[in-house]
Amino acid sequence: xxxxxxxxxxxxxxxxxxxxxxxxxxxxxxxxxxxxxxxxxxxxxxxxxxxxxxxxxxxxxxxxxxxxxxxxxxxxxxxxxxxxxxxxxxxxxxxxxxxxxxxxxxxxxxxxxxxxxxxxxxxxxxxxxxxxxxxxxxxxxxxxxxxxxxxxxxxxxxxxxxxxxxxxxxxxxxxxxxx
Numbered sequence: 001x002x003x004x005x006x007x008x009x010x011x012x013x014x015x016x017x018x019x020x021x022x023x024x025x026x027x028x029x030x031x032x033x034x035x036x037x038x039x040x041x042x043x044x045x046x047x048x049x050x051x052x053x054x055x056x057x058x059x060x061x062x063x064x065x066x067x068x069x070x071x072x073x074x075x076x077x078x079x080x081x082x083x084x085x086x087x088x089x090x091x092x093x094x095x096x097x098x099x100x101x102x103x104x105x106x107x108x109x110x111x112x113x114x115x116x117x118x119x120x121x122x123x124x125x126x127x128x129x130x131x132x133x134x135x136x137x138x139x140x141x142x143x144x145x146x147x148x149x150x151x152x153x154x155x156x157x158x159x160x161x162x163x164x165x166x167x168x169x170x171x172x173x174x175x176x177x178x179x
Contacts, residue, residue, distance in 0.1 A: 013038075014041070014068070024123040028127025032131045050075065050082075058083060065085055066126045067115075068091075090122060093121055
């Protein structure tokens with residue numbers, strides 16, 4: 001949980017069994033200093049709570065909602081139908097279809113009620129997408145996001161350099177073996 005004064009993102013899930021996946025969204029948000037709250041609600045088992053939450057989210061100061069759901073995965077779409085805030089859906093893998101059912105349910109929203117959808121169990125990327133959305137109007141977040149992207153590029157360069165050093169070592173070793 002984070003400081004309410006910085007609350008910007010609602011992380012909603014249908015059950016506490018979704019929490020291990022959805023915590024990854026919180027990790028991404030924490031990396032950028034973005035406040036969030038966790039909420040368990042259900043489009044099927046407690047639709048009134050889901051409706052109250054979705055309808056009151058903007059007035060509560062939220063900027064983005066990230067909703068994770070498995071199976072029929074209606075939660076992100078139901079929330080999107082009741083708020084003007086951007087909603088990001090996280091399909092959660094459950095038996096027997098390993099999240100394909102959830103992915104199809106979330107990504108196939110009818111025209112007029114969009115839900116941005118990330119990969120199955122892709123809660124970290126959902127957090128990053130929430131940051132990107134908010135960075136459109138927040139220079140500080142935009143700068144942090146830019147630094148994060150630069151660090152990703154630097155890690156790729158570092159790995160490439162290590163690989164090339166290893167290859168050079170291997171070539172020298174192979175050349176020595178052939179003599």
